[in-house]
Amino acid sequence: MRFSLGKWLLPLYTALALILLLIPIAYTFIFSFNDYFKTNIGWQGFTFHNWTNVCDAQGLCSAFGNSLIIGVTSTLAATALGTALALALARYKFRGRGIVSLLIFIPMATPEVVLGAGLAAQFFTLNVEKGMGTVILAHTLFCLSFVVVTVKARVSSLDPALEEAGRDLYASPAQVFWRITFPLLIPGILSAALLSFALSFDDFIITYFNSGSMQTFPTFIYISASRGVPAEANVIASTVFILTLAVVVTSQVITRARAKALKN
Amino acid sequence: MALAGFANTSSRRTSAPMRRSRVAILLLLPGLAYLGLFFLAPLVSLVITSFEAPNPESFDIGSYVYSFQWQNYVAGVAEYWPIFLRSFVFAIIATVAALIIGYPIAYFIGVFLRGRASLQAFTLILVVAPFFISFLLRTLAWKQILGDDGWLVTTLKSLSIMPADGHITGTAFSVIFGLTYNFIPFMVLPIYASLERLDLRYLEASSDLYARPTTTFLKVTLPLSMPGVVSGTLLTFIPASGDYINASDDFLGGPSTQMVGNQIQANFLKLLDYPMAAVLSVVLMVIIMGVVTFYVRRSGTEDLV
Amino acid sequence: MAQASFADQGADLELSGIRKEFPGFLAIEDLDLVVPAGSFFALLGPSGCGKTTTLRIVAGLEPPTRGRVLIGGNDVTHLKAYRRPVNTVFQSYALFPHLSVLQNVAFGLKRRHISGADSDAHEALRLVELDHVADRKPQQLSGGQQQRVALARAIVNRPSLLLLDEPLGALDLKLRRQMQLELKKIQSQVGLTFVHVTHDQEEAMTMADTVAVMNHGRIEQLGAPADLYELPKTAFVADFLGQSNLFRGTVSSASARSVVVDVAGQSLTVPANRSVRDHGDLTIGVRPEKSQMHAGSAQHPADHNVIEGGRVAEVSYSGVSTQYTVQFPSLGRVVVFQQNADSGGPVAAGTQVSVSWPIESTFGLHDHRTIDVTAAANDAQEG
Numbered sequence: 012m013r014f015s016l017g018k019w020l021l022p023l024y025t026a027l028a029l030i031l032l033l034i035p036i037a038y039t040f041i042f043s044f045n046d047y048f049k050t051n052i053g054w055q056g057f058t059f060h061n062w063t064n065v066c067d068a069q070g071l072c073s074a075f076g077n078s079l080i081i082g083v084t085s086t087l088a089a090t091a092l093g094t095a096l097a098l099a100l101a102r103y104k105f106r107g108r109g110i111v112s113l114l115i116f117i118p119m120a121t122p123e124v125v126l127g128a129g130l131a132a133q134f135f136t137l138n139v140e141k142g143m144g145t146v147i148l149a150h151t152l153f154c155l156s157f158v159v160v161t162v163k164a165r166v167s168s169l170d171p172a173l174e175e176a177g178r179d180l181y182a183s184p185a186q187v188f189w190r191i192t193f194p195l196l197i198p199g200i201l202s203a204a205l206l207s208f209a210l211s212f213d214d215f216i217i218t219y220f221n222s223g224s225m226q227t228f229p230t231f232i233y234i235s236a237s238r239g240v241p242a243e244a245n246v247i248a249s250t251v252f253i254l255t256l257a258v259v260v261t262s263q264v265i266t267r268a269r270a271k272a273l274k275n
Numbered sequence: 276m277a278l279a280g281f282a283n284t285s286s287r288r289t290s291a292p293m294r295r296s297r298v299a300i301l302l303l304l305p306g307l308a309y310l311g312l313f314f315l316a317p318l319v320s321l322v323i324t325s326f327e328a329p330n331p332e333s334f335d336i337g338s339y340v341y342s343f344q345w346q347n348y349v350a351g352v353a354e355y356w357p358i359f360l361r362s363f364v365f366a367i368i369a370t371v372a373a374l375i376i377g378y379p380i381a382y383f384i385g386v387f388l389r390g391r392a393s394l395q396a397f398t399l400i401l402v403v404a405p406f407f408i409s410f411l412l413r414t415l416a417w418k419q420i421l422g423d424d425g426w427l428v429t430t431l432k433s434l435s436i437m438p439a440d441g442h443i444t445g446t447a448f449s450v451i452f453g454l455t456y457n458f459i460p461f462m463v464l465p466i467y468a469s470l471e472r473l474d475l476r477y478l479e480a481s482s483d484l485y486a487r488p489t490t491t492f493l494k495v496t497l498p499l500s501m502p503g504v505v506s507g508t509l510l511t512f513i514p515a516s517g518d519y520i521n522a523s524d525d526f527l528g529g530p531s532t533q534m535v536g537n538q539i540q541a542n543f544l545k546l547l548d549y550p551m552a553a554v555l556s557v558v559l560m561v562i563i564m565g566v567v568t569f570y571v572r573r574s575g576t577e578d579l580v
Numbered sequence: 581m582a583q584a585s586f587a588d589q590g591a592d593l594e595l596s597g598i599r600k601e602f603p604g605f606l607a608i609e610d611l612d613l614v615v616p617a618g619s620f621f622a623l624l625g626p627s628g629c630g631k632t633t634t635l636r637i638v639a640g641l642e643p644p645t646r647g648r649v650l651i652g653g654n655d656v657t658h659l660k661a662y663r664r665p666v667n668t669v670f671q672s673y674a675l676f677p678h679l680s681v682l683q684n685v686a687f688g689l690k691r692r693h694i695s696g697a698d699s700d701a702h703e704a705l706r707l708v709e710l711d712h713v714a715d716r717k718p719q720q721l722s723g724g725q726q727q728r729v730a731l732a733r734a735i736v737n738r739p740s741l742l743l744l745d746e747p748l749g750a751l752d753l754k755l756r757r758q759m760q761l762e763l764k765k766i767q768s769q770v771g772l773t774f775v776h777v778t779h780d781q782e783e784a785m786t787m788a789d790t791v792a793v794m795n796h797g798r799i800e801q802l803g804a805p806a807d808l809y810e811l812p813k814t815a816f817v818a819d820f821l822g823q824s825n826l827f828r829g830t831v832s833s834a835s836a837r838s839v840v841v842d843v844a845g846q847s848l849t850v851p852a853n854r855s856v857r858d859h860g861d862l863t864i865g866v867r868p869e870k871s872q873m874h875a876g877s878a879q880h881p882a883d884h885n886v887i888e889g890g891r892v893a894e895v896s897y898s899g900v901s902t903q904y905t906v907q908f909p910s911l912g913r914v915v916v917f918q919q920n921a922d923s924g925g926p927v928a929a930g931t932q933v934s935v936s937w938p939i940e941s942t943f944g945l946h947d948h949r950t951i952d953v954t955a956a957a958n959d960a961q962e963g
């Protein structure tokens with residue numbers, strides 16, 4: 012009796028909230044099929060043309076390609092640097108730990124405009140030409156802190172006895188790391204890398220301050236927003252959405268199947 | 276997922292014996308050098324820029340020299356304080372709204388669906404689904420849905436619920452709506468992460484000790500999920516207060532809804548008034564750091580940092 | 581290198597003057613210990629007394645603040661863990677979750693580049709009767725199976741010294757008894773030196789050749805299980821191993837053969853060779869099963885200690901025997917176990933009784949407080 016109110020109210024509330032969350036996704040997907048003429052606003056009729064001729068929209072595909080290159084490069088850099096920092100923070104004693112943790116936390120607490128403007132001011136002072144390079148440097152920076160936090164949580168939850176057992180079984184410190192610690196950290200490092208790619212791929216604010224004339228997928232949308240975004244952009248966004256969802260769902264199913272297999 | 280790590284840091288303590296080693300220095304050096312070069316140095320150059328004055332020997336727009344022009348700050352605050360105020364009011368309202376919408380979702384997934392793992396996973400995926408589609412396109416979709424030509428406004432007008440010259444887009448409401456919408460997943464994930472670890476026996480113990488459901492929630496559930504609430508509100512408030520997409524003319528905002536982010540962007544990229552953009556950035560950063568420090572202290576979750 | 585000393589025979593272990601300080605906490609103070617080669621040695625003590633810390637120091641996982649560790653006569657104090665001829669069965673097993681059972685067992689051999697690692701690993705798994713699960717992951721095993729894999733993973737390396745940190749703690753009683761027998765069997769088969777940590781006194785007494793009782797970071801007493809039980813040296817040991825009735829008093833007279841102690845007006849005698857000292861304050865004790873209870877006034881043999889004027893406060897009947905708690909106005913509570921073989925049935929609560937026991941069953945102890953430095957110094961002077 013006590014929970015009878017919650018029994019239907021809470022699921023209903025959640026369902027409504029989820030529908031609200033999903034409306035723009037549905038909208039974007041539906042309008043990728045819009046047979047638009049100049050602006051992709053208002054329903055004009057159904058067509059597959061946008062899907063079959065994605066690169067017709069000028070600059071769209073190269074912007075998308077740039078986003079992929081930037082995402083992959085900055086993810087690799089941020090994951091390498093961040094994993095090293097996380098290991099040092101979780102496993103070693105050193106002076107100034109507090110300051111190091113703070114230095115890693117503050118970028119996450121800094122609004123993106125400030126990060127973007129700061130980097131842009133720096134590049135301006137140093138006379139560095141803006142372009143893909145500056146964007147990669149910027150993305151690596153803001154992904155770094157997220158990688159550290161994610162990997163550090165994983166390192167801290169590792170049972171220290173496992174590494175000790177390695178030492179007890181004649182593994183040198185390097186062998187302990189590569190044969191025990193690292194393999195056990197891989198899931199954490201992978202999820203940090205995925206997060207970092209997602210952050211980079213979808214970033215607009217920092218990118219816009221530092222990209223110069225180079226365009227990424229988000230800056231392409233921003234610039235075309237005043238004129239009307241071509242439906243081909245919806246096609247790309249929908250494809251990315253479907254692919255990501257497929258990856259997430261598959262990995263969930265695999266983890267679950269494996270957990271089940273372990274139980275039997 | 277990964278954001279859950281954010282909430283994790285608060286409650287877990289590493290139990291591993293710490294070692295002292297040169298290896299630590301090797302591990303730290305590249306990352307710290309990177310943070311120094313591309314985080315600290317830019318902050319410093321932002322501060323330096325904020326004290327610059329127009330170059331007297333050049334007529335080019337965007338040419339400035341350093342001259343400890345502290346008056347920049349006076350001018351910046353005098354001109355822009357209403358916009359700062361608006362930014363923080365919008366961000367606070369959006370954060371509270373996201374908490375009100377997000378907490379029940381997190382509770383539903385973490386507590387109500389406990390034990391039904393596939394359903395939990397499915398709902399969680401729906402919550403993070405917006406992440407997988409471009410932030411800008413999501414916001415543009417709302418602009419179209421809520422726009423003057425959209426069916427919502429047309430319907431409301433034909434029913435005379437809305438005056439004929441009324442708008443939704445371009446108002447404070449639509450900007451706050453956009454901010455709330457875009458950051459709900461940031462709110463839900465950390466709260467879910469801490470509720471998911473909540474031992475349901477605490478709730479049973481509480482009701483066993485004569486607490487009514489509301490009392491149980493206020494005295495047991497809420498305090499135990501506090502680390503998640505703190506991370507969630509910070510993850511929402513910080514980006515919301517510096518956001519300039521939702522408030523920009525091309526998206527959900529209008530001339531009367533400009534936030535600090537829009538002004539920083541305009542000064543930096545359009546007016547080429549670098550010192551003013553820097554002044555606004557520094558002030559924004561200082562205020563946010565102050566708020567975060569105060570909030571983290573007050574809520575007793577300092578080890579979050 | 582130490583690896584060269586790996587042998588089919590166990591080596592002896594010697595700890596001398598080991599001290600371990602954690603920041604703000606003294607975990608071990610001045611520990612001396614010799615474990616003979618090939619023996620089954622049990623380290624017994626209450627939670628937090630420093631057992632795990634001692635093992636970690638021996639394994640090289642924790643450096644001692646002071647003191648030396650010798651294995652087979654070699655000083656290994658400064659040798660890294662992975663160079664010591666020592667293996668540990670961890671309290672939580674610490675099986676590597678990403679490796680199969682076989683890979684876990686072969687891990688140590690592979691690190692030392694020993695040829696035929698896999699066949700040795702299979703053999704070790706056969707020894708613990710788990711060869712059929714060699715390809716599984718540790719999570720797919722039951723608790724008892726995991727424990728045996730941990731044991732195989734350590735034994736396969738033929739370490740001179742095997743350290744077991746409460747390896748049976750997580751098992752249910754039945755499996756625990758079974759594993760105790762198995763461990764003992766394996767130890768006699770492989771002939772290694774086992775150092776087994778436990779806080780289960782029954783486990784320690786049934787398995788070990790030698791038991792050391794540890795308390796507050798030091799060894800209180802060390803010896804064969806029967807010796808420890810029959811003649812405890814400290815109040816802590818008398819209480820921790822089984823149960824004891826303890827009385828605190830002052831020595832009133834002493835001869836070469838016996839020491840007489842005045843306890844709240846009653847004279848109690850302890851043989852001189854069973855007492856740790858013969859002057860000053862002395863705690864004496866006796867096991868409850870060595871004591872007898874008599875209703876009313878009875879004749880007592882001369883070689884018995886007798887205390888009179890008690891009242892039966894509690895009676896608890898447990899089939900084979902009955903446990904009585906007798907309250908004495910001056911001495912407090914005394915526990916007596918009485919076999920139910922004698923006729924007559926249990927004595928009712930409230931009955932006036934006296935309690936007696938043979939003088940040769942009495943022991944004279946250091947008690948908690950007097951085992952400090954001054955007492956030890958006094959003893960040394962007299963010795």
Ligand SMILES: Nc1ncnc2c1ncn2[C@@H]1O[C@H](COP(=O)(O)OP(=O)(O)OP(=O)(O)O)[C@@H](O)[C@H]1O
Nearest residue numbers: 602603605607626627628629630631632633634779
């Ligand atoms: N890394 C450490 N830092 C500080 N104190 C410690 C540390 N490790 C152990 N201690 C303290 O040292 C004492 C001995 O610990 P130890 O783990 O050796 O106990 P134990 O006898 O194995 O207990 P148990 O039977 O519960 O396993 C404890 O009081 C413990 O709190």
Ligand SMILES: [Mg+2]
Nearest residue numbers: 631632633671
């Ligand atoms: Mg222990």
